[in-house]
Structure formats: C-alpha cells, structure tokens
Amino acid sequence: MATLCLPYQLSPEQTEKLDTIIQRHRPLQKRDVLIENGEPLKFLYAVRSGSLKSYSLDSHGSEQIIDFHLPGDLIGFDGLIDGQHRSFTQALETTMLCEIPMQSLDQLSAELPGLRKQLLRVMSGELHASKTLLGTLNHHTAQQRLANFIMTLSNRFQQRGLSSRSFRLSMTRADIGNYLGLSVETISRILTQLQQEGVLAVQNKLVEITDPERLRALAS
Amino acid sequence: MATLCLPYQLSPEQTEKLDTIIQRHRPLQKRDVLIENGEPLKFLYAVRSGSLKSYSLDSHGSEQIIDFHLPGDLIGFDGLIDGQHRSFTQALETTMLCEIPMQSLDQLSAELPGLRKQLLRVMSGELHASKTLLGTLNHHTAQQRLANFIMTLSNRFQQRGLSSRSFRLSMTRADIGNYLGLSVETISRILTQLQQEGVLAVQNKLVEITDPERLRALAS
DNA sequence: CGAAATATTGATCCAAATCAACGGCTGTGG
DNA sequence: CCACAGCCGTTGATTTGGATCAATATTTCG
Numbered sequence A, B: 001m002a003t004l005c006l007p008y009q010l011s012p013e014q015t016e017k018l019d020t021i022i023q024r025h026r027p028l029q030k031r032d033v034l035i036e037n038g039e040p041l042k043f044l045y046a047v048r049s050g051s052l053k054s055y056s057l058d059s060h061g062s063e064q065i066i067d068f069h070l071p072g073d074l075i076g077f078d079g080l081i082d083g084q085h086r087s088f089t090q091a092l093e094t095t096m097l098c099e100i101p102m103q104s105l106d107q108l109s110a111e112l113p114g115l116r117k118q119l120l121r122v123m124s125g126e127l128h129a130s131k132t133l134l135g136t137l138n139h140h141t142a143q144q145r146l147a148n149f150i151m152t153l154s155n156r157f158q159q160r161g162l163s164s165r166s167f168r169l170s171m172t173r174a175d176i177g178n179y180l181g182l183s184v185e186t187i188s189r190i191l192t193q194l195q196q197e198g199v200l201a202v203q204n205k206l207v208e209i210t211d212p213e214r215l216r217a218l219a220s
Numbered sequence C: 001c002g003a004a005a006t007a008t009t010g011a012t013c014c015a016a017a018t019c020a021a022c023g024g025c026t027g028t029g030g
Numbered sequence D: 001c002c003a004c005a006g007c008c009g010t011t012g013a014t015t016t017g018g019a020t021c022a023a024t025a026t027t028t029c030g
Helices: A012-019 A102-111 A113-139 A142-159 A173-180 A184-196 A212-219 B012-019 B102-111 B113-139 B142-159 B173-180 B184-196 B212-219
Strands: A033-035 A043-049 A052-057 A063-069 A088-091 A096-101 A166-168 A200-203 A206-209 B033-035 B043-049 B052-057 B063-069 B088-091 B096-101 B166-168 B200-203 B206-209
Touching: A012 A102, A012 A113, A043 A102, A063 A173, A063 B113, A096 A102, A102 A113, A102 B113, A113 A142, A113 B063, A113 B102, A113 B113, A113 B173, A142 A166, A142 A173, A142 A184, A142 A206, A142 A212, A173 A184, A173 B113, A184 A200, B012 B102, B012 B113, B043 B102, B063 B173, B096 B102, B102 B113, B113 B142, B142 B166, B142 B173, B142 B184, B142 B206, B142 B212, B173 B184, B184 B200
Parallel strands: none
Antiparallel strands: A033 A088, A043 A096, A052 A063, A052 A088, A166 A206, A200 A206, B033 B088, B043 B096, B052 B063, B052 B088, B166 B206, B200 B206
C-alpha cells in the first residue's frame, strides 16, 4: 500500500510503518471536489490513478489553475504553513487516492530520518518545479510554453512508468490555457500547428508525440 | 544569534541549541556571488541585512530571475531535492549573512520537533508564494504585476519590522522586468505613470507609497 | 572627471487577446 | 437507444498591450 501511494525509496521497515497509517480514500468522480479553500489540513493525499487540478479564486471569483496532479503526486503541501489548505482541488476524471493523516505522518517522521528527508525532498522538488515554471512562463512564447507543458507531462508520465509517447489530456483546453496564461483559442491554434508540422498527432484529448526531438527543441 | 538569523518562534532551549551551529558569514559586496549553480548544498543562508537575487541561466545563457531575498529570508531550499543548488545567488548590495551547516541542521531537526515544523512551514510558505506569483503573472496586466510586486515588497519589509511605506529598490529596473516578465521600458513607464497618478513617489531607487489603498486596488 | 551602466521617453511593430461564428462531442432524459 | 442541449473545440477577422527599436538623459563608480 505504501509503495503504491508513496512510490519512493524507503526501506522495507519504513514502508511497513507507513502502511499502518495510510488509508484508501473513496474514489472521486469527474468534477468531485476533494479539497476546499480554507479547510483544515488533516490529510495529505497521494494520487493512485486519474488526475486532478488545484486552483484558487482571484478577487473577481475567477479560477486560477495552480497545478495538475497525476498518479504518484502528493497533494496538500501548500497548507503546511498554517494548517489550512490554500486552494481548491477537483477531480478531472475518475480518480483513486490514498489519504495520509498529518498527525501520524508528523509522529512517524520523528522516528524515521529517511521519511523526513523524503518529505523535504518532495517539497523541495515542487518548489524547484514551480520556480522553473515561473521562468518558463515569463520568458517564452505561446508555442514554447505549450511545447514545454506537453514535455513536462510526458516526463512525469515516464517517471511513473506510464507511456511518455502518447497520453490523454484529462484537462480541457481552457484549463491548459488558464494554467499557461494563454487563451483557449491560442492553445487550439498551436496544437493544430504542431500537428501540421508533424510534431504531435492530436485527436481530441489524445496526444501522441511523433517527433520528441523537435518537441524538446521547441520547448526551450 | 539564532534570533537574528532565524527570527521565528522557537523556545529559549531551541534557540540556544541553534546558536551552537549558526556561523556568521563574511559580508558580501555588491555583485559578489554567494552560490553557483550545481554547487553542493553545504549550508543554508539567512539574510541579516542587504539583499540578493537568485537566477538560473536558460539554454541561451540569459538570466532568469527567480527570487529576491530580503533580510529575514532563508536561502537554499531549492537544493534539498538532490543536495545541489539549482541556481545562482548574487548580492545586490552590501549584505550580511549567517550560514547554517546542513548536516548539523539535519541532526538538530531530529531532536527538535519545533524546528522541524518550522522548516516545513518556511518551505510551505515559499511554495505558496511561488504558486500565488504564478497566478499573478499569468492573469494580470503589466500595471497589476508591478503594483503587486511593490505591495509584496512592502509587506515583506513590514513583517521584518522595517518601513512598509518607503524603501529602496536594491535591484535594477531590468531585474524587476526580468522577474515580472516585462521589459525595462515598461517598468519605467509604469513607475512614471503611478507617480503621476499620485500612488507612488519615486526617486531613483527610492520608493514611497503615497496611496497604499489605491496601490492595493491596482494590484488585483 | 569620464566611461559605462542604468533609466527615461517616443515611435513602431507584432504576438496573442478578443470578438465572432460554427462544428463536434458528450452526457442526460425520455 | 436516440435526440437534443450545452459545453468544448476549432477557425477566421480584428484589436491591443506590451515588446522592440531608437535616441537621449541620468546615475554610478573607477
């Protein structure tokens, strides 16, 4: 169970201890809300299958997508600062999760230096990803941003042992646009264009990367 | 010493223990480089006075500013993922630092749950700030971004017990533009414009917020 | 003091937003 | 299982915010 939910390098002993505190969560359906803004942080969640988006609402009540969560991701770190979740998290499709009670995790991490390091490492990784994305969005064209987005998804799927070559975009074009700071129309146009150039084969939500080399080149 | 370098709520006992591992670092002069990309992560640094910028170099070798560090900030978290710093960090002016050896910090955080929580809290806060900034940059105009930047600086100075009303921009206009994804010219124009509208009084690097209420309104 | 770096201001251009119209899924209820 | 409604996606025309180009002023620092 712990292996499924936290697929990281831990010793058998550590894995066993973790197993005692990790619970299977009921499956979410598309559009189900897992976390509401302001909710107390009682659990971290690990995605077993499916996907979710996290977003906050700006002063005018419109959605700002902060993150997409894929299998293997941990959800909830942003709330550690004050024990409150700082965003909404919603399923994009049928999604299976594990939940990890914060309190037990805290106790356990006192005993297991490996787990403690692992947690810091995951957070540090998220922090780095987030800051890198900032750079990407600030200094790149629409095409570069989208190419980069597809590459990043591909890499994340690969790390989880899924196909890095072809996958399903579980989020809408509007979601992608929102996340990248581009309009829906621009996302659509660039996908068409990348398909015409033979970089991608796009059919509705399914994407196949037909020329990974060129996609990488376009992404930077 | 620990109080100076890590101004957070720790018990006297905890502070005393921290004191034993924190070292004063030699002062940096303007343009001195504190951290090079790829360097092994041996220390975290706490800013006592002055300021720094962190940046990475993109594939074409041009600077992408990731962060500005003000007094009270901790530097180095992005390297926890693999024990290597993932960016360059350079002083913007004469700057005083403390250094905190990673190894001792790790040992100490095993003993002190408060310190462990504190570290997680700081990282979580950074993560949240970074994701919020992402939203800000993605969905706001140049004026909103800059207003937001000034507000954020003001708030950070206030938290550290410095003046939130008037302060010095230790970074160049080019640095601000780079950070916000805007050109130097745009930064300059908008500062002029905000001054004409009576929101700011700008004189070279000195900024005074003359109408905080209106600045806040412009920032969102 | 003088050179180089930094900042301002104006003119022009362009990438992506917005506006508009339509075609194609998808999911729901009869 | 089909029909229809509503969201989702695509494509085209027009507009625009901010980049870029260009020239000059100001500050900083050796």
